[in-house]
Amino acid sequence: QVQLVQSGAEVKKPGASVKVSCKASGYTFTSYGISWVRQAPGQGLEWMGWISAYNGNTNYAQKLQGRVTMTTDTSTSTAYMELRSLRSDDTAVYYCARVTYYDFWSGPDYWGQGTLVTVSS
Amino acid sequence: DVVMTQSPLSLPVTLGQPASISCRSSQSLVYSDGNTYLNWFQQRPGQSPRRLIYKVSNRDSGVPDRFSGSGSGTDFTLKISRVEAEDVGVYYCMQGTHWPPFTFGPGTKVDIK
Numbered sequence: 001q002v003q004l005v006q007s008g009a010e011v012k013k014p015g016a017s018v019k020v021s022c023k024a025s026g027y028t029f030t031s032y033g034i035s036w037v038r039q040a041p042g043q044g045l046e047w048m049g050w051i052s053a054y055n056g057n058t059n060y061a062q063k064l065q066g067r068v069t070m071t072t073d074t075s076t077s078t079a080y081m082e083l084r085s086l087r088s089d090d091t092a093v094y095y096c097a098r099v100t101y102y103d104f105w106s107g108p109d110y111w112g113q114g115t116l117v118t119v120s121s
Numbered sequence: 122d123v124v125m126t127q128s129p130l131s132l133p134v135t136l137g138q139p140a141s142i143s144c145r146s147s148q149s150l151v152y153s154d155g156n157t158y159l160n161w162f163q164q165r166p167g168q169s170p171r172r173l174i175y176k177v178s179n180r181d182s183g184v185p186d187r188f189s190g191s192g193s194g195t196d197f198t199l200k201i202s203r204v205e206a207e208d209v210g211v212y213y214c215m216q217g218t219h220w221p222p223f224t225f226g227p228g229t230k231v232d233i234k
Contacts, residue, residue, distance in 0.1 A: 035223070037170075045162070045170065045213055047223040059221050095169055105158035105217030106175035114169055 002026040004096050004112035011118045012086050019082040020115045022096030029077035030054045033099045035108050036070060036081045038092040046092075050099065051079060086119045093117075123148050123219045125226035127212075133234045140201040142229045144214035149194050151218070158217035161190055161199050164228075165210040173212075174199065201231075209233060 007021040022034060036048040049060035051070040058070050069082045079096055094115045097108030124147040134140045150157045161174040172181050174190040177197060187202040201208055214226040 044228045045164075045215075045225040047221075047225070050221075061222050097170075103175070105152065105156075105220055107158075107160045107162075107172060107215050107217050107223060108170075109172055109175075109181065111169040111171065 002098065002110045004098065004110060006094075006096060006112040006115045009116040009118070011120065013121055014087055014119055016086050016119075017082060017084040018086060018117050019080055020094050020096075020117070022079040022081070022112050024053075024077045024079070024098070027098075029072075030074055031101070033101065033104070034070070034072070034079040035097045035099050037095045037097060037108070037111075039095070039114075040089070040092045043092075048081070048094075052101075053079065054101070083117075086117075088119050091117065091119045122222060123150075123216050123224050125214055125216055125224050127214060127226040127229050130227060130229055132229055132231045134201075134204045134231060135234050136206065137203050140204050140208075140231060142199045142212055142214075142231075144192075144197045144199070144226050146195045146197075146216055148219060150197075150216050151194065157193065158220075159190075159192065159197050160215045160217060161188075162213045162215060162225075163208075163210055164213065165207075168210075170213065204231070204233075206233065 003025045005023045030053045033052045035050045051058045053072045071080045096112040098110045126145045128143045162170040164170045178190045189200050211228040213228045
């Protein structure tokens with residue numbers, strides 16, 4: 001069965017960086033992409049960006065350009081999301097989610113369990 | 122970016138009764154390939170989101186048939202024919218037609234009266 005297992009919760013100081021991992025299993029990793037979505041406490045869902053696990057192509061949300069980097073390691077079927085220059089309003093649960101290539105615009109079909117990132121001095 | 126709105130934002134329902142959530146987009150969601158990429162997600166309390174419906178009316182595998190989606194252009198609806206206790210949570214519509222970015226509605230919280 002398809003599983004996306006994310007790394008554990010993180011506490012960071014303002015200005016620091018965080019790198020969240022997402023290990024995929026149960027499918028051919030390079031045949032799908034990974035989207036990252038975050039959810040601030042008590043708030044809705046915000047799309048952060050996408051990476052193709054096939055060729056590493058990325059597309060990031062405009063508001064995060066310059067602060068976010070998404071990568072993959074095909075040898076371990078793991079996707080990573082690094083966010084730099086953290087601010088308090090980056091405090092959120094970060095989700096990775098699988099997207100298909102052939103029906104990309106239908107959005108993610110499987111989601112990870114989420115990783116809470118807390119930014120606090 | 123395309124703005125998604127939902128109504129109501131809070132929906133108390135009686136078990137066994139129907140429920141309906143409206144979603145509207147600031148632009149038509151008809152894509153150049155003829156498809157309409159309006160999708161619905163459910164987020165139960167303390168859980169990750171789960172896709173329920175894609176391309177307006179297609180149920181994902183394992184989604185009960187009491188869930189149905191309809192609509193066209195800019196106006197869409199998610200209906201639950203008979204609400205069960207496990208349906209409590211927040212429901213989000215999301216457009217993919219005008220990616221990037223994917224944009225979500227603000228969410229509709231469904232709970233039991």
